[in-house]
Amino acid sequence: VKGVLVGTLSIGVVGKGGVGKTTVSGLIARAYAARGAEVVAVDTDSNPNLGLSLGMSVAEVDAVPVLPRSLMVGSDASTTAEALVAEYGRPTPAGPVLVSALRVAEAGAGCTCGGHATVRGLLAEALDRVDVTVVDMEAGIEHLSRAGGTLAYADVLLVVCEPTRKAVVTARRTAELAAELGIAHVLGLGNKTRGEDDEGFLRTALPAAGVPVVAVLPWLPDVTEADRAAGTTLLSVPPAVEAVLTEALGAIEERVAAPTGLRAGR
Ligand SMILES: Nc1ncnc2c1ncn2[C@@H]1O[C@H](COP(=O)(O)OP(=O)(O)O)[C@@H](O)[C@H]1O
Ligand SMILES: [Mg+2]
Numbered sequence: 001v002k003g004v005l006v007g008t009l010s011i012g013v014v015g016k017g018g019v020g021k022t023t024v025s026g027l028i029a030r031a032y033a034a035r036g037a038e039v040v041a042v043d044t045d046s047n048p049n050l051g052l053s054l055g056m057s058v059a060e061v062d063a064v065p066v067l068p069r070s071l072m073v074g075s076d077a078s079t080t081a082e083a084l085v086a087e088y089g090r091p092t093p094a095g096p097v098l099v100s101a102l103r104v105a106e107a108g109a110g111c112t113c114g115g116h117a118t119v120r121g122l123l124a125e126a127l128d129r130v131d132v133t134v135v136d137m138e139a140g141i142e143h144l145s146r147a148g149g150t151l152a153y154a155d156v157l158l159v160v161c162e163p164t165r166k167a168v169v170t171a172r173r174t175a176e177l178a179a180e181l182g183i184a185h186v187l188g189l190g191n192k193t194r195g196e197d198d199e200g201f202l203r204t205a206l207p208a209a210g211v212p213v214v215a216v217l218p219w220l221p222d223v224t225e226a227d228r229a230a231g232t233t234l235l236s237v238p239p240a241v242e243a244v245l246t247e248a249l250g251a252i253e254e255r256v257a258a259p260t261g262l263r264a265g266r
Contacts, residue, residue: 009256010123010133012151012183015160016170017139020191023223024160025136026053026094027237031245033095037131040085041096044119044150045138048100055093064090064100067122069114081125084118096134116150123153141170144177151178155256156185159211163190163198172209185255189248190216214251215244 013025022045029041043050051061065088089097099122102115119135135154144151151157157178159171175186188211190202199216206213222238237245 008131008133009156009253010135010154011156011158011252012123012135012137012154013158013160014137014141014144014151014174015139016162016167019160019162019167020217021139021160022050022053022136024158024189024191024217025050025134027217027241027245028158028248029096029132029134030054030094030237031242031249032132032134035249038129039096039132039134040089040099040130041092042099042101042119042122042133042135044101044116044135046102048102050136051092051098051100053094054096054098056098060090061100064088064098067099067101067115067118069118081122082129084122085130102138120150120152123151141174141177144174144181149177149181151183152181154183156187156252157183158214158252159186159188159206160191161188161202161206161211162192163194163201165205168202168205168209171206171211175210186211187252187255188213192217192219194219212255214255215248217241217244 011028013021013028015021022043025041029039033039041050041054048061048064051064052058056064067084067088085097085099089099092098101119123133123135135151137151157174159174161167161171171188178186188202188206190199190206190213193199193202193216199218202216203213218240220238220241
């Protein structure tokens with residue numbers, strides 16, 4: 001990204017249920033797009049709503065085609081990451097191209113492992129014309145073990161963490177599993193803090209859990225409000241939030257200082 005980012009970057013957004021993964025994925029994807037990057041945002045929730053955070057209507061989100069399951073992606077396979085994004089990606093009002101990986105359209109449709117496998121393949125291959133790929137993961141840490149790890153090829157795991165002990169414990173487990181998978185960078189983004197005590201807790205507890213903090217996003221009444229309204233997104237990002245995002249992007253890129261070579265290692 002024009003003097004900010006060298007090479008491509010893939011970020012897996014993870015964390016305990018309800019901490020704000022989808023909200024943060026939307027904000028990060030949007031922040032990179034606003035800085036001129038080509039961004040692909042991948043929704044891996046079986047009940048997807050990342051599209052809402054990127055300004056789509058419910059009807060538009062429902063119309064996004066779901067990636068085929070268990071596709072082999074890569075040079076010697078049936079398709080390429082590039083072709084998948086071209087066929088299944090849809091532009092969003094906020095800028096990023098949305099890819100929906102796992103929507104469960106009918107009850108009893110079976111497990112979603114195949115969808116995770118496709119996302120794994122998508123991340124394994126660098127996308128030529130894409131600068132940043134943001135993957136909004138479903139809750140929990142199962143995806144760090146299943147099928148060799150959906151996010152095994154992500155450059156960075158961004159663990160969203162609210163100021164609770166349970167969220168921090170999830171962050172610690174995530175960091176441990178990521179290390180086993182060989183993911184080089186696990187970074188924390190605090191969310192929903194109300195005051196200095198909350199922020200102080202996260203800035204102490206996360207590093208103690210092995211997760212350095214890139215930024216802390218406070219509790220935002222606007223987000224809650226937007227969530228209830230039709231259309232459900234922050235239509236404009238308030239300056240205070242913009243400042244936190246700038247801090248977060250800067251810290252992420254500083255940590256991932258040598259983007260080239262990252263993919264070659266695995
Ligand atoms: N910084 C924030 N301030 C206020 N509400 C937030 C914030 N981040 C997320 N939320 C709210 O918390 C709820 C869960 O957020 P969501 O992004 O869907 O979490 P997840 O994807 O981790 O389940 C939503 O209602 C969302 O609007
Ligand atoms: Mg979510």
